[in-house]
């Protein structure tokens with residue numbers, strides 16, 4: 001059976017958007033789905049890397065969707081169905097809103113596809129597709145024994161690296177704004193260490209990227225995995241929570257195993273916001289101490305902040321920029337706290353009648369989709385723009401550089417900062433009209 005796997009992208013992330021090759025690594029989703037159906041004739045179109053051809057030939061089109069891409073995914077789904085092709089849709093957003101996705105697809109894949117995708121393709125062959133395939137408790141009790149994702153099907157030269165590997169599925173926290181626990185629950189599934197190491201051994205080059213949302217969701221697993229990585233002599237990047245600062249043993253293992261960069265969700269300079277969003281693992285007063293400690297271990301930090309919580313007054317932007325400068329956060333990243341559907345944060349704002357925008361294309365954490373409490377939408381947008389520009393001026397880039405502790409990694413620091421400086425300067429071009437424009441896909445309704 002001919003299966004086309006599609007990953008539509010929002011305007012900013014599309015192949016002709018603002019990132020180009022320099023800031024995209026290969027996502028795993030489609031490459032893994034391809035590996036789950038080894039007997040089929042599969043092609044992959046990831047719209048961050050290339051256009052999706054409207055004249056593609058396939059018996060089944062399988063689309064992955066997150067909230068920010070859902071409207072575009074539905075338009076592709078409607079279009080390919082109008083050509084008589086069966087359409088399956090899955091991913092975070094259809095998992096959160098399966099009934100909505102069903103309006104546009106022959107089958108909706110709810111939750112992980114590890115155990116259900118092959119079944120759906122078999123059913124499609126027999127003309128017996130079901131409306132929903134659900135990864136409910138017990139259907140996917142483990143992600144052990146996963147095949148190695150088919151990265152050979154990706155456009156290799158369009159990514160900064162193909163060396164991405166998933167090892168932990170799930171997070172032990174439940175922050176109120178996060179779509180991840182809302183979609184996949186709080187169970188933490190881990191891949192056997194030997195499987196992950198075997199996959200990493202297939203990688204060419206020095207770099208490895210872990211896209212897992214929280215690498216320390218299971219601390220004893222993290223110790224085991226990264227200890228096993230030490231002999232591989234790789235340089236790796238991944239995501240954890242700020243709790244990493246309080247685990248000296250694991251931090252030492254991170255250093256030895258080649259950890260060069262971590263993405264941390266600092267979220268806010270207001271401790272009350274951390275309580276409000278259920279992320280009390282973050283202690284704002286520790287941020288400077290934590291940065292020094294990570295730098296002492298040779299680890300650079302992308303520090304993410306989300307503006308617009310109820311506790312944020314108009315001074316929050318300048319306070320946050322100042323903290324980034326004082327704490328020498330290597331790569332500050334700013335977004336707008338976004339109520340993804342299915343999350344407790346969405347339910348709360350919905351109850352208060354504060355959701356102002358339901359076009360999912362604007363749920364990309366860069367646009368304002370609700371009424372903030374202490375400022376207007378315009379003030380929030382102006383504030384975030386100012387924070388980007390303040391932190392990515394040349395002067396600020398040099399001021400944030402912790403020469404004493406991380407001079408050896410200066411090249412990583414400056415390359416990454418130059419990339420984000422470009423992002424900071426371009427992102428205002430992606431206004432609401434650009435983000436919601438899908439006229440390149442024919443209308444069939």
Ligand code: B12
Pocket residue numbers: 007008009010011013026027028029032033048062063064065066067068069088089090091092093109111112113114116117166178179180211212213340363364365
């Ligand atoms: C790589 C990545 C990206 C890439 C590619 C995104 C894409 N369309 O795939 C880029 C850089 C473009 C990106 C951008 C964004 N991302 Co992103 N991203 C990821 C990340 C880190 C890894 C994805 C991955 O490879 N996962 C590994 C695979 C194996 O897991 P999976 O994708 O969940 O797939 C499994 C199941 O979901 C299911 N499945 C998924 N799709 C399908 C389809 C079918 C047909 C079937 C059968 C099954 C199936 O089966 C798979 C195997 O079990 C995830 C976090 C994560 N670890 O998943 C966030 C994540 C998907 N991103 C997220 C967000 C918020 C964003 C941004 C809005 C924000 C930002 N600034 O980063 C932007 C917006 C993009 C846009 N509008 O175009 C959120 C999504 C929340 C939501 N409700 O939408 C996630 C979940 C992170 C989080 N903490 O919440 N992202």
Ligand code: SF4
Pocket residue numbers: 171172173174175178179180181213214241265279
């Ligand atoms: S710690 Fe990160 S991944 Fe986990 S629930 Fe909170 S925001 Fe989501």
